[in-house]
Amino acid sequence: MDYRGVMVDVSRHFFEIDTLEEVIKVCKILNLNYLHLHLTDDQGWRIELDGLPRLTEIASRRSSTIVRGKSSGISVEGYYSREDIKSLVSLAQDNGINIIPEIDIPGHVLALLAAYPDLSCVGNQLSVSESFGIFEEVLCVGNDLVVSKVKEIIRKLVDMFPSEYIHIGCDEVPTKRWKSCPKCQQKMRALNLENEKSLYHYFVKEMTDYVLSLHRIPIIWSDGYHKKLDERVVIQHWNHRKILNEACKKHPVIISDLRHHYFDYPHGFSPVQKVLKSKSFNNYNIIGYEGTLWTEHIDSREKLFKQMLPRLCVLAEVANGYNGQLGDLIPRLKVYQKAFDQEDIPYTSIEDASITGIKAMLESVCFLSRLITFNDLLYVLGLNN
Numbered sequence: 001m002d003y004r005g006v007m008v009d010v011s012r013h014f015f016e017i018d019t020l021e022e023v024i025k026v027c028k029i030l031n032l033n034y035l036h037l038h039l040t041d042d043q044g045w046r047i048e049l050d051g052l053p054r055l056t057e058i059a060s061r062r063s064s065t066i067v068r069g070k071s072s073g074i075s076v077e078g079y080y081s082r083e084d085i086k087s088l089v090s091l092a093q094d095n096g097i098n099i100i101p102e103i104d105i106p107g108h109v110l111a112l113l114a115a116y117p118d119l120s121c122v123g124n125q126l127s128v129s130e131s132f133g134i135f136e137e138v139l140c141v142g143n144d145l146v147v148s149k150v151k152e153i154i155r156k157l158v159d160m161f162p163s164e165y166i167h168i169g170c171d172e173v174p175t176k177r178w179k180s181c182p183k184c185q186q187k188m189r190a191l192n193l194e195n196e197k198s199l200y201h202y203f204v205k206e207m208t209d210y211v212l213s214l215h216r217i218p219i220i221w222s223d224g225y226h227k228k229l230d231e232r233v234v235i236q237h238w239n240h241r242k243i244l245n246e247a248c249k250k251h252p253v254i255i256s257d258l259r260h261h262y263f264d265y266p267h268g269f270s271p272v273q274k275v276l277k278s279k280s281f282n283n284y285n286i287i288g289y290e291g292t293l294w295t296e297h298i299d300s301r302e303k304l305f306k307q308m309l310p311r312l313c314v315l316a317e318v319a320n321g322y323n324g325q326l327g328d329l330i331p332r333l334k335v336y337q338k339a340f341d342q343e344d345i346p347y348t349s350i351e352d353a354s355i356t357g358i359k360a361m362l363e364s365v366c367f368l369s370r371l372i373t374f375n376d377l378l379y380v381l382g383l384n385n
């Protein structure tokens with residue numbers, strides 16, 4: 001397949017540049033050609049951009065991490081300098097790998113808003129989030145100054161990354177703030193938009209068109225999909241089969257399915273057998289697969305690789321055309337293990353990554369209950385209004 005990737009969320013927890021260099025080694029070993037960096041989210045902004053010093057001074061640091069109401073008391077901070085990015089991009093290029101940067105807009109922006117509060121509808125001072133979930137504070141997309149600021153950020157990103165693809169997120173966007181914002185309401189009237197959801201779609205269209213105008217191809221998470229998007233926009237599926245069905249008719253699609261390819265989820269939830277079953281997506285008109293490592297609950301290099309491997313090996317095999325059973329794949333997985341041993345890269349054993357039955361179920365339930373609140377669950381399932 002044309003697209004064989006892995007995503008690392010460096011926002012929820014920060015990973016040193018050395019760790020990303022190791023991820024590039026893994027990509028090389030597995031014949032993957034894309035490394036997607038989720039650089040920004042509510043819990044941290046991880047890239048230095050010229051002329052926007054508050055991004056690194058304020059948005060790159062949170063004081064603590066709160067899970068189930070319990071505060072860790074340990075700060076999480078860090079960002080990649082322009083020099084870091086330059087050297088990482090060059091290393092990736094030397095290994096035939098493209099680095100795709102993602103800045104997530106117009107939701108998941110609490111860190112950005114902590115640095116630049118005037119980008120929100122209300123304009124109040126906010127903090128980089130210490131907890132996880134979906135937040136009502138989003139960009140004020142009715143404000144032209146905000147839109148031009150976001151375009152400036154995208155332009156700077158394009159200058160730093162030679163990647164043909166630029167990811168702009170567009171997932172999980174509550175529209176509550178827009179309902180009571182004079183600027184957002186004024187924009188809806190001026191554009192004759194029916195409701196806040198139409199405003200969301202308008203913004204996604206405007207931003208994806210902007211990326212195209214810079215001669216790059218935008219990728220968005222599938223939530224942002226709607227019928228008016230330019231057909232060159234790449235849709236990254238993570239949930240919602242209905243959108244996947246629709247999007248495949250017109251757009252290039254990357255598969256990162258919540259049930260198969262979220263490698264931060266426990267092995268009990270998606271064991272290697274399930275990753276292998278992802279070939280069922282081959283029936284769709286897709287350009288490839290990407291394994292994702294969200295890092296709400298991954299706070300170390302060791303855990304990152306143990307969650308990633310060997311599941312990413314199996315996905316890489318599927319993306320590289322493997323169509324057989326797990327048993328026949330084991331010798332190949334052992335070859336990969338030897339390569340990881342040589343590089344001192346940790347991994348989970350094939351046995352532990354094949355967990356099933358009651359133990360697997362309990363592991364999944366415990367993890368999911370920690371990860372998601374009831375309100376977020378309603379949002380993800382589309383039952384929130």
Ligand SMILES: [Zn+2]
Binds near residue numbers: 139178184
């Ligand atoms: Zn607004």
